[in-house]
Amino acid sequence: MYHPVKTFLLPCLLILFCCVSCNQNNHQDLSPSKKKYSMYILGKDGKEYLLETDSLNSGLVRPEDKGALLDGDIMDRDIIVHQGYYYHLSRKKASFEKYKLNGSKLILLAAMPLKDFSIENCNWISNDTLLLTGLNKSDYTQVKYISVNTAKMQQTAAGDINIARPSGKFTSVSIGFVELRKDKMLLGYTYNEQLSSSNYSTSDTTYVAAIKYPEMQLIKTDKDTRSTSPGGTNTIQSYSFNDEQGNYYFMSCPGIALGNRPELPTGIFRINAGQETIDKSYFFDISGSVIQNHAYGIWYLGNHKAIIRSERKDLFKGLSDHYSTAHFEFYVLDLLKKEIKKLDLPLDKGTRRECVIVKDNLAYIAVNSTLNGNYIWIYNMSNGTLKKGLQLAGDTDFILREDQLN
Structure with missing residues (x-):
């Protein structure tokens, strides 16, 4: 039976519901985090957490109390x-996503489709422009790029980069670094050989391609055989930097945990300011120095000093316990004098980690110590002293990364 009151109320209620829903969406807090630092924690039971803090200097934090429990x-x-936000490629959904941390919850703010792409490196071109370089997921043989407007979460450019595909015994390519210099892009890479379903090795050559930017046209390719596996995935660990004069340094990583050519030395290369090829007169042989081991990760301190994180091959059996055994040491390098000084820190565990923040003449070094706990250690570059800072306790097993939020 027709009822004029009910017929009138139903559309009104629907309109009201839509207005309330739209109002809630419009008032969702999209602002970036105001905190200063974030940490990604792997718990003792395999859980993963993301937490934020304003200080690394002191105190104690338990991720299960202060962090967001993540969906692995x-x-x-x-x-x-970057600037209070978190970006991540969801491989399962083939989606590039933007998040913020709101207390104990990680909030998805926006997403864009990103298919057949595996991120190897990222570079911020401007505050809202992110250049992603990577490979096709089908067989990891094609170098690709995507430029993203992160304010709108929209793709602004994409395509293939004409790097020679692997051939012969080599089955894939890996990108170790990307450096932008005005209208040029320098891309470091090498080729990989699949040895078994769970093992691979690497070419004995480091390649550096000079590419016209933003046209992404290959100009020339430089080669160097003093070491291989230049850099690595910089969303996991840092491998390169510019000094105050604009000289670009990058580390090679031929150890068993990356290039798997351990007979070659871990070394630091340099590309001089204004140049597009490797400086053949410069090579800092880390493995041939007093360290006598391979290293993974390098962080610039300023004034031609840097910190590296080096393995101790006498303390682990192989790749199976490389991650779980505390055997890493930290060293300060003088890049010009090629001098090395060991830092008096506990042995660290975890193969690849983003574990150094440099700020205000201090280096905040995250150390996962089996015997002494998980701490942020503070290295004073002025006087060379070390002291304990923030402790990560409770469920913390590994501090996988620490980042500056703002």
């Missing part, structure tokens, strides 16, 4: 942290 199916440690 959609989140991983290879997040990109």
Whole structure:
């Protein structure tokens, strides 16, 4: 039976519901985090957490109390942290996503489709422009790029980069670094050989391609055989930097945990300011120095000093316990004098980690110590002293990364 009151009320209620829903969406807090630092924690039971803090100098934090418990199916440690937001490629959904941390919850703010793409490196071109370089997921043989407007979460450019595909015994390519210099892009890479379903090795050559930017046209390719596996995935660990004069340094990583050519030395290369090829007169042989081991990760301190994180091959059996055994040491390098000084820190565990923040003449070094606990150690570059800072306790097993939020 027709009822004029009910017929009138139903559309009104629907309109009201839509207005309330739209109003809630419009008032969702999209602002970035105001905190200063974030940490990605792997717990003792395999749980993963993301937490934020304003200080690394002191105190104690338990991730299960202060952090957001993460869904391991959609989140991983290879997040990109920038100006209060978190960006991550969800492989399961083939989606590039933008998040913020709101107390104990990680909030998805926006997403864009990103299919057949595996991120190897990222570079911020401007505050809202992110250049992603990577490979096709089908067989990891084609170098690709995507430029993203992160304010709108929209793709602004994409395509293939004409790097020679692997051939012969080599089955894939890996990108180790990307450096932008005005209208040029320098891309470091090498080729990989699949030895078995779970093992691979690497070419004995480091390649550096000079590419016209933003046209992404290959100009020339430089080669160097003093070491291989230049850099690595910089969303997991840092491998390169510019000094005050604009000289670009990058580390090679031929150890068993990356290039798997351990007979070659871990070394530091340099590309001089204004140049597009490797400086053949410069090579800092880390493995041939007093360290006599391979290293993974390098962080610039300023004034031609840097910190590296080096393995101790006498303390682990192989790749099976490389991650779980505390055997890493930290060293300060003088890049010009090629001098090395060991830092008096506990042995660290975890193969690849983003574990150094440099700020205000201090280096905040995250150390996962089996015997002494998980702490942020503070290295004073002025006087060379070390002291304990923030402790990560409770469920913390590994501090996988620490980042500056703002």
